Amino acid sequence: MSEPGPVGEFGLIDWIRARTRVGGRTSLGIGDDCAALRVTTGADLLATTDMLMDGTHFRLDEAGPEAVGRKAIGVNLSDIAAMAGRPLAALVAVALPKGRAVELAQGVLAGMGPLAQRYGVDLVGGDTNAWDGPFVIAVTLLGETTPDGAVRRSGARPGDAIVVTGPLGGSLLGRHLDPRPRIDEALSINRRARPHAMIDVSDGLAADLGHILAESGGLGATLDADTIPIHPDAEALSRRDGRTPLEHALHDGEDFELCLTLDPADAEDLLARPPAGVTLHRIGVVDAGPGLRLATGGGLVPIEPRGYDHLG
């Protein structure tokens, strides 16, 4: 390697290790064959993994390694949020382009730092590789359930109110690289209102709500077009591509807001007195029959739950 700083794989690992502080929950961090963690007695362990590839989920040349690191941990934190879980620790595996390996690894790590610190995530392990291919990063995030329990996708019931935590659409303009995981919001909401089902909006509102409805036994939903919060980025993107802002709000992915369903009375109470720092929008109702519909001034229109197919 011609870069200054740590040399080779083990030099890099030592460099990372020297800059990694772990909390009391981590019995054993970087530097052994496995990490070891203490899970709270009575809690379930939560685990999720996401792989991001240069040219698919980001453009390394445009975004830079810091943004990639931020996104890689952010999308996983968002999955922990979607269960109303508490994050604990991360493992980070990378395939680094040869010649830039150390520089990229340092950038990625720097990018992860603020989100990891804010949410108490220990970096406990990983795997560093270099190759002639594009940059690939896979983060596995471990967390645990709280005494309020995990919120699954599968618990929606006919008549449930559908609620989202923020405006949607147009994340491609930059927000997709800067997830704001709704960890604190999810914990507050779960403590107050015990949602029946929850998911984070990563594939697009229609697709992700579709996952909830499918997992809950083939239910449907009617969304009220006027109440779906539309992000300014969706308006901006609409002016460029001619698709309506509402289409962007329904089908763009990577907003990383939460979509939840809950008892309508609980929704009313929650929206009347939202937990501190939590924004909530009631956007529709769960139906007993299948299918996703949009209620507009002109009547009911079916919504195709297209979303993003990562194999497409």
Add this chain to the structure above:
Amino acid sequence: MSEPGPVGEFGLIDWIRARTRVGGRTSLGIGDDCAALRVTTGADLLATTDMLMDGTHFRLDEAGPEAVGRKAIGVNLSDIAAMAGRPLAALVAVALPKGRAVELAQGVLAGMGPLAQRYGVDLVGGDTNAWDGPFVIAVTLLGETTPDGAVRRSGARPGDAIVVTGPLGGSLLGRHLDPRPRIDEALSINRRARPHAMIDVSDGLAADLGHILAESGGLGATLDADTIPIHPDAEALSRRDGRTPLEHALHDGEDFELCLTLDPADAEDLLARPPAGVTLHRIGVVDAGPGLRLATGGGLVPIEPRGYDHLG
């Protein structure tokens, strides 16, 4: 996709899910934002991750996806073995070459099956992606400690006997694709003899023993050349490349045998009455001073702990 069988990302996930049975430890498997697991009360969670890339860790065209799947879970199981842990669950993230995505995913999964079943590993989550790049797979394996505790790299003491569980060298001839993780062996050894330090031989005996010695405070070791068990593959490779079989045994990686250090009296007892199914070779002694030496008929020769640098 032109392949028969499951269509698209969600079709593939459904296909995998329908073929995945999970045990009683998994509260929530594939199909939600996170998996949820029960860790035994009092046990520590163990976590490890390894990323394998086409052209670096395997050649997809030669090995086929089944062998890649077997290796990907095998190397991670070997890391759990190195801690004397019990495996629980796996998360599998893949970047699949477009056009072959579904076929490859199915092959990888089929290859993982036997090792997963044998060691009680539930497939609880993952991430499926397709791209124009080479095949990449990252497996994260979760396990837990037993009441006998985890064996770290850092506990070696001067005077400890150094023991390995099988012959070394020449894994490149094929064994590197077919790890036999020493899970059962590690559990038996830990129950009987409480090793002070343990690692699996993935970077090469000299390098991995070097990790133990470095983590244990900068100790050294003297290996007895006559007692290091040499694999027939090391002999075969030696005839091809002119390096000695012993060089291969010392420096080739991916043998996935265990290397451990323990009290010499415990070693004597263990070797005199090895646990059922466990092969053991005593190959040297831990020294108080740093440096790795080889005792030969002609005296002491220093060993360079080169091994494999994944960023090299």
